[in-house]
Amino acid sequence: MGEVAMKMNVRKQIFKYILLDVVGAWISWIVLYTFRKVYWEHSLPQDVWNVGLEDPNFVYGLIAIPIFWVIVYFLLGHYKDVFRRHRLKEFTDVFIATFLGTLVLFFFILLDDVLPDYRAYYSSFSILFICHYVGTLTLRLLVTSRTVKRMKNGEWGFPTLMVGGNAKALSLFEEIHASNNLSGYRFVGFVRINGKDNLLEEHIPLLGQIDAIPGLIQKHKVREVIIAVESSDHKHLQEVLNQLLDFDVDISIIPDTFDLLSGGVKMTGIYGVPLVRIRRELMPAWQMSVKRLMDVVLSLLAIVILSPIYIAIAVAVRFSSEGPIFYTQERIGIHGKPFHILKFRTMFVNSEINGPQLSSNEDMRITRVGKFLRKTRLDEIPQFFHVVVGEMSLVGPRPERAFYIEQIKIQAPHVKKLLRVRPGITSWGQVKYGYAEDVGQMIQRLKYDILYLENMSLAMDIKILFYTIVTVLRGSGK
Secondary structure, rough: OOOOHHHHHHHHHHHHHHHHOOOOOHOOOOOHHHHHHHOOOOOOHHHHHHHHHHHHHHHHHHHHHHHHHHHHHHOOOOOOOHHOHHHHHHHHHHHHHHHHHHHHHHHHHHHOOOOOOOOHHHHHHHHHHHHHHHHHHHHEEEEEEHHHHHHHOOOOOEEEEEEEEOOHHHHHHHHHHHHHOOOOOEEEEEEOOHHHHHOHHHHOOOEHHHHHHHHHHHOOOOOOEEOOOOOHHHHHHHHHHHHHHOOOOOEEEEEHHHHHOOOOEEEEOOOOOEEEEOOOOOOOOHHHOOOOHHHHHHHHHHHHHHHHHHHHHHHHHHOOOOOOEEEEEEEOOHHHHHEEEEOOOEHHHHHHHOOOOOOOOOOEOOHHHHHHHHOOOOOHHHHHHHHOOOOEEOOOOOOHHHHHHHHHHHHHHHHHHHOOOOOOEEEEEHOOOOOOOOHHHHHHHHHHHHHHOOOOOHHHHHHHHHHHHHHHHHHHOO
């Protein structure tokens, strides 16, 4: 499946799920309405539909309820990685979503109804939950089962790169094909780890050594990487993982190297050949959705509320020294994608005429107004616009220039991990350490940012935002 075709199929697949979720929501709402009219209000079944069409609450429900359920599924990540959904996952995911959604509808809608006694509320909740779960699950399984079948027979698949050409890699490859269950793997080739293992060459092309991995991922649009490492080659494992951190790919590894990995992993199996799936998600899908929603809402509110401050700072910067009000600079964002960050100018014009240079507390290039803006972090507030368009987040590692990232990599290759998330206006490293004055201090600050990545949560974000507000109010920023 080509890249364009894959994207089109992803959109079609998402549309199918949304359409069926809407139908499932309609079914459960109609059944609930019918049950309540017939059982509690003693209406005749044949009259319910005519009565319903004249009832604005029923009609509004047909519009609003499906929208509500689609939002719930979106926030819980059901429309993400739609080709990797499977039937067991549908059973559990739809159950959780249905229970949470039914609770919300019960407390915000059903409790407002006047019913004969408390049993009516319990029965309404049960009917809505059972009908929605069974109806939605049944419809979803139609799509998911067909998708699983197409993945197994190789009709659909993700470009896959095998890292390693040893006996383990060969055994895994042969077992996948012998089982007639390709599981979405479409091998584009393999790379050697130690420069001598070529056992896979009879089956798939040899594409080079491990240093060729970044170029191969871009060239072949690789979505899956399977790492097959012999015990004697464990020393190369971290090198391979460091190269993969720059890319949005799913990584699986043969289990006997599990003890060398840190972080969450997920076991998967291919007909008796288990693989360790290295978890990409740093936060649960629903928390990532809430984080993004919080980013957009709070940023829009900040832009509106702080508009007088924007104007005051703009005037102060304009009259503090010659030059533009705003300053832009290329920074590296999520997955290594560059963007131009926007800040209020705090330095004199042409302060980096001799090349990139970090600032310090006594930096003569900083204007008088600039020193105040830096201490209060107010020079960063134009970045709320970056958050709204999706280039940044409220909380995340501060974006760096490519020039300094390359220098940091020499001593701390794990800096690449920061590129797995959107950079932030504020960060744990910024709160605890402040602005860095040299590469050494940047590496020290990196420890806090890595700690944030390992403990990402909404609670952590709220805590960092709180400390950032305290820093702004105190003007105690470094």
